[in-house]
């Protein structure tokens with residue numbers, strides 16, 4: 001049987017682990033690399049031909065690659081074109097679009113009454129500077145599209161905030177500013193598959209940025225009902241079936257920072273008994289049938 005992984009890089013370690021799991025379950029994996037796709041319109045060889053042999057008619061999305069804005073739009077459009085040909089994407093194009101955009105994620109979380117830090121998004125540098133003050137002169141500035149903590153800066157000094165904001169203003173950046181939440185260098189990652197929480201961990205760092213990529217360490221976590229419910233609600237709010245939900249424990253209670261639609265799992269695997277790749281592939285095959 002034939003299945004498909006959409007990825008910018010088939011030799012990515014996690015893609016390899018997932019491919020092996022597909023093989024264990026009797027599947028041959030075909031890779032779809034968005035940046036290398038040539039779409040022909042009005043020719044004999046049709047774009048949709050490459051999806052003909054997929055059973056079930058679905059593809060697992062593990063990324064579409066970092067790129068300039070126009071290419072990001074094109075690659076999202078490619079995902080849409082795939083869905084137009086009745087191939088189920090997990091996660092769906094719509095959910096990838098929401099979850100990979102911190103602004104749309106925040107809007108969706110608020111709409112579903114999911115607690116999240118106070119956030120201000122704007123284009124004008126003078127508004128961003130006002131936002132810095134409104135957020136208590138201590139906030140984090142995040143790229144709208146980003147992951148692994150890359151490009152996130154804490155602003156808690158007026159002079160520094162002015163410099164950063166006016167410099168980014170020159171580059172026509174959009175400002176996404178969020179109140180700084182004291183979490184004592186620890187946050188939580190929960191992996192959700194459909195209606196279920198599969199695993200979770202603490203991420204403990206040496207500084208306020210607790211991405212594993214920046215050197216934080218995974219530690220075991222006991223998943224409470226409150227965490228479970230919150231993570232499932234957050235995943236639903238951004239319409240992801242497979243989700244890595246980032247949560248901080250604040251004085252005000254649990255707050256959702258973001259939902260990752262292509263969650264990494266190698267770090268999480270170190271602190272859980274569950275075979276995560278197996279859970280993801282089994283979930284994918286089950287959900288793809290529907």
Ligand SMILES: Nc1ncnc2c1ncn2[C@@H]1O[C@H](COP(=O)(O)OP(=O)(O)O)[C@@H](O)[C@H]1O
Nearest residue numbers: 146147148149150178179180181208209210246
């Ligand atoms: N509002 C905040 N207050 C304090 N720390 C934060 C805040 N937002 C993010 N962080 C820290 O930065 C990390 C990365 O932020 P996140 O929003 O998850 O973006 P990314 O997509 O880059 O992972 C979080 O895991 C957390 O440790």
Ligand SMILES: [Mg+2]
Nearest residue numbers: 148149246258
């Ligand atoms: Mg994160």
